[in-house]
Amino acid sequence: MELKLAIGSDHAGFRLKEAVKKHLNRRGIEYKDFGTYSEESCDYPDIARDVAIAVKNGEFDFGILICGTGIGISIAANKVKGIRAALCHDTFSAKAARAHNNANILAMGARVIGEGLACEIVDSFLSAQFEGGRHQRRVDKIHEIENMQD
Numbered sequence: 001m002e003l004k005l006a007i008g009s010d011h012a013g014f015r016l017k018e019a020v021k022k023h024l025n026r027r028g029i030e031y032k033d034f035g036t037y038s039e040e041s042c043d044y045p046d047i048a049r050d051v052a053i054a055v056k057n058g059e060f061d062f063g064i065l066i067c068g069t070g071i072g073i074s075i076a077a078n079k080v081k082g083i084r085a086a087l088c089h090d091t092f093s094a095k096a097a098r099a100h101n102n103a104n105i106l107a108m109g110a111r112v113i114g115e116g117l118a119c120e121i122v123d124s125f126l127s128a129q130f131e132g133g134r135h136q137r138r139v140d141k142i143h144e145i146e147n148m149q150d
């Protein structure tokens, strides 16, 4: 799989990010780590912004964002036009996020799930394909809402 990912977390997600990076290394999947690089307290919107803009600009196929709950970092990423960040804590949702919502960022909460499940969620997200059709119409409507804000 020739994928290039952007990955980032805040301090709460740092350890899980390291575990996900190890998993990606084992699978031979290329990624760029946008930080944070320690467990020192930082602000998740800063990381969400950098990853989301890089994905939106087409430098990466997908993004992975991790904070304590996954909530704040996904909310922040979704403020970037063209970003569809999906907070997933199960493999079914991760697959549907790609198949139905054409999500381009996977968000997870390190204080919610463990490393094993997180890596399975990453695999489900990356292996699923957008189904298009009626789902494309709905994704288009999401972006119509986005464009109403101009």
Ligand SMILES: O=C(CO)[C@H](O)[C@H](O)COP(=O)(O)O
Residues within 6 Å of the ligand: 010, 012, 013, 041, 044, 067, 068, 069, 070, 071, 072, 073
């Ligand atoms: O989950 C999060 C945002 O949704 C953050 O990781 C969490 O709020 C950080 O909390 P603290 O500064 O107390 O470690």
